[in-house]
Amino acid sequence: MAAQFAEQAERERRLPAELSAALADAGLYRLCIPAALGGGEVAPAELVQAIEALATGDAAAGWCVAICATSGMLAARLPEAAAREVYGSGGVVGGVFAPSGRALAGNGDFSVSGRWRFASNVENCDWLMGGCVVFDGETPRTLPGGRPDVLLALVPRERVEVIDTWSVSGLRGTGSHDMALDAVDVPAGRAASLITGRPLADGALYAFPPFGLLAVSIAAVTLGIARAALDDLAALAGVKVPTLATRKLAERAGTQSGLAQAEAGLRAARALLLAAVEDAWAAARAGGAISVELRAGLRLAATHAVGASAAAVDTAYGLAGGSAIYETSPLQRRFRDVHAATQHLLVGPATWELAGRTLLGLEVDDSQL
Secondary structure, eight states: OOOHHHHHHHHHTOOHHHHHHHHTTTTGTTTSSSSTTTTOOHHHHHHHHHHHHHHHHHHHHHHHHHHHHGGGGGGGGSSSHHHHHHHOOOOOOEEEEEEEEEEEEEEEEEEEEEEEEETGGGOOOOOOEEEEEEETEEEBBBBBTTTTTEEEEEEEEEGOEEOEEEEOOOOOGGEEEEEEEEEEEEEEGEEEEEOOOOOSSSSSSGGGGGHHHHHHHHHHHHHHHHHHEEEHHHHHHHTTOTTTTTSGGGSHHHHHHHHHHHHHHHHHHHHHHHHHHHHHHHHHTTSSSSOOOHHHHHHHHHHHHHHHHHHHHHHHHHHHGGGGTTTHHHHHHHHHHHHHHHTTTGGGGGHHHHHHHHHHOOOOOGGGG
């Protein structure tokens, strides 16, 4: 179904309401919400595979599910009444994890202001979260070690100003506009930290590192894009005879070799990602702490998968020749989409340094994992 709406999503720069409603009805936005609240509370590998399958049809649909589904992890850190208010109603929850806002502490609540970029699927959400630095008066609150105290604040969609900024090269259909709040009161029960907060809900999923889960979800989107791109190339190669050639594209040794190498790279990256997810999941299910090494392994595997996916798409796009530049070719959209995904902070170049420090036994800021 996602593939059927891909052109419309691209054109309208958002997921069509009909598609978003279908995703909601299928429970895809609620995969990480506790079962006690009517959510899926699925194993991380199931989340990865669901997102990957969606992204094979259309990257925008996979991306929006990745963001909104992982937003459900916050439900496990809220008091039960607040969690039921936000997540128990069946509405779509999304938002931005980056601490671009300011939460002024008051008497049992916060006054939240700020502007956040990349609010994916914002127009289809019922509740939105924004990362905030906590302030006591004019002074930012700090944690031991000097880091700012950061929390996520949840507000109803109608209190949010959506600013049309999403004119971009790739992932156009995600509708990731800016959102803004101006001194909106948020009860303390609707704010929590993914860094210092501890899950109030039982379940192995909530011992899984939230940022690691988001990173592997982003990687799942790119794996889906790459899978579709290689399939697109195979279909094209079976019918296209390049200009001044006498044989089909599929009969060329360069096409055969290039496709095979891209396929091997993609399969290897996917296997590494799923292995890292299963290793961390086994530790979560065992009830112990998930080690820094396992958390770093998730981030390493996610970043590698994104890079390998982009490389596979580049190969497919290059081998397709001039056919790939037309709007009638899905390869041009896959090329733009995968290179938009590579820009996400959680799978960016800094991840290699973070993972490398762990492999070398050096001190790392594990709040980033």
